[in-house]
Amino acid sequence: MLNTDKLIPPKGIYKYWFTLSKNVYVSNLSQGALLLYNTVNGQSFESSYIPFIEIVKDIHKPENLGIIGLKPSIEEDQQCWATLQHCIEKKIGLLINVEEGKSKPINLLPILSLQKDIDKFTISGEQDLIGHNIMSYLTELNIYINTDCEQSCPLCTNYHKQVNSCFKGATSTSLSLKLVETILNQASNSSTKNINILGGNIFRYSLLHELLALTLKYKYEYHFWINHKNFDEETYQKIASLNNHTDIIVSFPLGKGSIESVAKICLGNDRNTFQFFIETEEQYNYVSELVETFPGIKYHVHPIYNGTNIKFFEKNIFLTREDILSDTISMRKIFCNQKLNSNNFGSLTVLPDASIHANLNSKSIGDINKDSLLDCVYAELVQNTAWRKVRNFEPCNRCSYQYLCPSPSNYETVIGKLNLCNVNA
Amino acid sequence: MKKIREYIMGTDVQMFLANTPQLTFETTDACNLNCFYCGYGTLYNEYNDRTCNYLSPETAINFLNYIANLWQTNANRSTHSNIAISFYGGEPLMNFSFIEEVVTFIKRELSGKHREFTFNITTNAVLLDRYMDFMVENEFRILISLDGNKHNNSYRVDHAGKESYERVAKNINLLRNKYPDYFEKHVNFNSVLHNRNSIPVLHDYFKQSFGKYPSIGELNDTNIRQDMKEVFTKTYRNPTESLMQSENYSEIELDMFLKSPTYGSVAQFLINNSEFKYDNYNELLYGKPSIDNKTPTGTCFPFGRKVFITANGKLLPCERIGHQHMLGQITKDSVDIDFEAIAKRYNQYYAKLEKQCKGCFNKYGCTQCLFYLEDIEKDVCKCKGFMNQKTFEDYRNTQLHFLARNPEAYSKIMNDVKYR
Ligand code: SF4
Ligand code: SF4
Ligand code: SF4
Ligand code: SF4
Numbered sequence: 001m002l003n004t005d006k007l008i009p010p011k012g013i014y015k016y017w018f019t020l021s022k023n024v025y026v027s028n029l030s031q032g033a034l035l036l037y038n039t040v041n042g043q044s045f046e047s048s049y050i051p052f053i054e055i056v057k058d059i060h061k062p063e064n065l066g067i068i069g070l071k072p073s074i075e076e077d078q079q080c081w082a083t084l085q086h087c088i089e090k091k092i093g094l095l096i097n098v099e100e101g102k103s104k105p106i107n108l109l110p111i112l113s114l115q116k117d118i119d120k121f122t123i124s125g126e127q128d129l130i131g132h133n134i135m136s137y138l139t140e141l142n143i144y145i146n147t148d149c150e151q152s153c154p155l156c157t158n159y160h161k162q163v164n165s166c167f168k169g170a171t172s173t174s175l176s177l178k179l180v181e182t183i184l185n186q187a188s189n190s191s192t193k194n195i196n197i198l199g200g201n202i203f204r205y206s207l208l209h210e211l212l213a214l215t216l217k218y219k220y221e222y223h224f225w226i227n228h229k230n231f232d233e234e235t236y237q238k239i240a241s242l243n244n245h246t247d248i249i250v251s252f253p254l255g256k257g258s259i260e261s262v263a264k265i266c267l268g269n270d271r272n273t274f275q276f277f278i279e280t281e282e283q284y285n286y287v288s289e290l291v292e293t294f295p296g297i298k299y300h301v302h303p304i305y306n307g308t309n310i311k312f313f314e315k316n317i318f319l320t321r322e323d324i325l326s327d328t329i330s331m332r333k334i335f336c337n338q339k340l341n342s343n344n345f346g347s348l349t350v351l352p353d354a355s356i357h358a359n360l361n362s363k364s365i366g367d368i369n370k371d372s373l374l375d376c377v378y379a380e381l382v383q384n385t386a387w388r389k390v391r392n393f394e395p396c397n398r399c400s401y402q403y404l405c406p407s408p409s410n411y412e413t414v415i416g417k418l419n420l421c422n423v424n425a
Numbered sequence: 426m427k428k429i430r431e432y433i434m435g436t437d438v439q440m441f442l443a444n445t446p447q448l449t450f451e452t453t454d455a456c457n458l459n460c461f462y463c464g465y466g467t468l469y470n471e472y473n474d475r476t477c478n479y480l481s482p483e484t485a486i487n488f489l490n491y492i493a494n495l496w497q498t499n500a501n502r503s504t505h506s507n508i509a510i511s512f513y514g515g516e517p518l519m520n521f522s523f524i525e526e527v528v529t530f531i532k533r534e535l536s537g538k539h540r541e542f543t544f545n546i547t548t549n550a551v552l553l554d555r556y557m558d559f560m561v562e563n564e565f566r567i568l569i570s571l572d573g574n575k576h577n578n579s580y581r582v583d584h585a586g587k588e589s590y591e592r593v594a595k596n597i598n599l600l601r602n603k604y605p606d607y608f609e610k611h612v613n614f615n616s617v618l619h620n621r622n623s624i625p626v627l628h629d630y631f632k633q634s635f636g637k638y639p640s641i642g643e644l645n646d647t648n649i650r651q652d653m654k655e656v657f658t659k660t661y662r663n664p665t666e667s668l669m670q671s672e673n674y675s676e677i678e679l680d681m682f683l684k685s686p687t688y689g690s691v692a693q694f695l696i697n698n699s700e701f702k703y704d705n706y707n708e709l710l711y712g713k714p715s716i717d718n719k720t721p722t723g724t725c726f727p728f729g730r731k732v733f734i735t736a737n738g739k740l741l742p743c744e745r746i747g748h749q750h751m752l753g754q755i756t757k758d759s760v761d762i763d764f765e766a767i768a769k770r771y772n773q774y775y776a777k778l779e780k781q782c783k784g785c786f787n788k789y790g791c792t793q794c795l796f797y798l799e800d801i802e803k804d805v806c807k808c809k810g811f812m813n814q815k816t817f818e819d820y821r822n823t824q825l826h827f828l829a830r831n832p833e834a835y836s837k838i839m840n841d842v843k844y845r
Contacts, residue, residue, distance in 0.1 A: 113696065113702040340709060374501070
């Protein structure tokens with residue numbers, strides 16, 4: 001006795017059905033302007049024309065289920081009509097002729113349904129659902145095994161707050177081998193693949209050989225991080241002979257031994273990566289030339305904020321509209337930006353004093369002497385010191401690019417500016 | 426012999442067990458009622474030797490200790506998470522001392538060690554008056570089996586053939602009068618649909634009598650005795666058809682929400698098929714797993730959804746499947762589970778269905794349990810639920826049609842429904 005009559009609109013009211021592509025992300029519906037972004041072809045389109053905004057709002061009302069009827073008079077509003085046409089050209093909107101006697105079509109527009117959404121569990125008072133099967137969220141571990149180093153890089157205490165790097169402590173501490181093994185063992189039931197071993201100067205860790213033996217027992221991809229200034233061929237060869245990765249930090253000013261000689265030793269092993277930390281354009285140019293002389297070299301370049309080079313950041317790092325939209329951003333990526341911080345999510349760092357952090361700019365969430373990695377994953381999911389930090393703060397929360405922009409990074413924290421962009425200066 | 430694909434391994438099975446969200450104890454297989462349609466009753470082939478077994482608390486405690494030990498190992502991936510302890514029967518209240526001992530043990534020994542506990546019971550309410558204080562004290566979530574008013578409920582009779590309605594209704598009201606807030610929050614109903622009730626009737630009865638809506642169950646259509654097939658057909662009612670017979674089906678759907686067969690079905694369809702549904706943060710970050718890595722059928726992983734412990738200590742993946750599918754055996758001083766053997770067995774089942782599932786248009790949203798497939802133990806097994814493009818389109822259109830009738834359901838389901 002299904003009655004479908006009421007699904008058919010009364011004759012003659014509507015001329016068109018209008019809808020948006022289900023690939024379109026609509027930003028800031030509540031503000032005076034809106035951005036429509038096609039997540040498949042990367043086309044976007046902004047409008048502040050009120051009647052058009054009203055149409056888009058109506059499409060999103062639950063009772064309209066993604067499609068609204070447009071009366072014949074719509075064609076008289078030239079600006080609105082032109083805007084609709086513009087939408088259609090960009091494959092953002094779709095206009096369908098109403099066929100008499102046929103019921104209104106529906107269109108299931110994007111609504112994220114994240115089943116294990118911690119925010120939802122918290123709101124509904126179902127906190128006991130948060131902690132189920134959470135070890136799979138842990139994907140990366142940074143283990144700082146010591147704080148000793150004989151170098152005195154001027155930015156030593158800055159690097160690691162921005163990127164993966166060594167840093168030296170005020171006092172000499174190291175993580176016991178037993179604790180290292182505890183960590184490796186506990187991580188075995190997580191999704192961890194990469195383990196970064198960092199210091200100080202890890203080559204000075206007194207039990208480095210024993211630690212290397214552990215890398216045979218617990219199967220992960222190990223990355224040993226060493227500043228080029230501390231590079232020593234013999235120790236390097238031991239690490240490399242066990243198929244481990246070596247990540248060589250090149251920070252300025254360069255060390256006495258020539259970087260070229262380190263590069264020569266490391267070249268040809270694709271498990272070695274040079275991590276260049278640059279603060280200026282000159283340094284960038286130097287690095288560009290250097291890598292050209294070593295074809296096949298694997299490297300990454302990381303800008304470093306030194307307190308005085310904000311101009312360098314503004315020029316090279318700050319995002320413009322074009323930067324944000326230069327690659328097509330998928331719907332999943334946008335959902336992801338709404339729910340989690342892709343720079344931080346899944347990563348834990350253990351320091352030589354046994355404290356555990358989800359990010360080195362955030363407070364500790366545990367102590368590996370008494371807390372398990374599982375406890376820390378749970379603590380982070382609940383406390384959210386880093387993993388789920390998203391752009392829900394000023395000024396991003398009133399910007400159309402809020403969730404098109406990448407997750408906030410360490411640079412925002414270190415520079416002390418929450419939006420590193422030229423969009424909302 | 427052809428090598429079959431290893432979808433799961435023994436260590437996975439152990440991990441599923443260590444993180445299982447529910448333990449259901451068949452407290453006893455004895456029952457003080459003798460419902461006509463009972464799975465142990467005259468309609469069905471005698472699969473399970475039901476001989477008035479009572480599960481001993483020692484056996485349950487032995488198993489609880491075993492699981493609690495798993496929580497201390499690397500197999501455990503959960504913490505602070507809830508584990509539901511469910512008492513099921515037969516009629517569980519016929520072995521009340523078991524319930525009492527197990528609850529006391531859990532509260533005393535296990536609470537707070539990686540898990541929090543909630544207690545559930547499914548009961549026919551015949552003995553509710555005697556034990557309700559204990560259940561209220563321990564915040565049991567009570568699911569009462571009741572098929573509606575006196576006539577609707579008339580298949581639910583005792584061993585002398587006497588109807589249970591009066592006694593059950595009296596007990597429910599007793600509970601409701603003594604603990605009104607509790608009744609509101611923690612008591613729910615479960616009705617079996619048959620030819621003496623209907624969804625509209627159930628909707629009206631429960632709404633008027635208790636301000637609630639029951640979950641609706643169908644009669645189980647597997648293993649019916651050859652000579653009872655006709656009786657079965659006469660007794661059976663299809664939930665959606667039953668709902669659609671009413672003039673007010675729309676109102677009933679909205680009232681009953683996911684308990685309405687149509688609303689429930691569309692929610693399941695969306696949650697299983699929507700490209701905007703993600704299970705967890707890893708799926709958001711790295712993308713959904715490829716369909717090639719999905720295990721065939723819609724069967725839960727062994728122990729992944731729950732562990733059902735029968736009155737004679739057999740371990741099963743749930744209470745809805747035959748005891749021949751047991752996965753392990755426990756006694757008061759032993760736990761016998763061969764994780765490797767279980768993985769191997771499931772991989773063999775998967776291998777039988779792999780090809781069909783690959784070609785099936787419902788593979789993304791499949792909810793077919795392999796244990797419901799009659800030939801699952803034979804060399805060749807055909808799935809009755811297989812969907813070709815046409816049948817899938819029909820199924821899909823039915824769901825979309827529901828959404829066209831109830832447009833607001835889409836955002837409600839996507840925003841609110843958690844599928845467990
Ligand atoms: S090499 Fe690393 S740890 Fe040593 S001083 Fe330089 S930055 Fe600090
Ligand atoms: S204000 Fe925030 S969201 Fe907007 S462009 Fe800048 S960084 Fe991105
Ligand atoms: S019916 Fe099948 S899929 Fe469902 S819980 Fe039981 S074993 Fe798992
Ligand atoms: S319904 Fe389709 S996917 Fe599911 S078990 Fe049957 S054939 Fe496989």
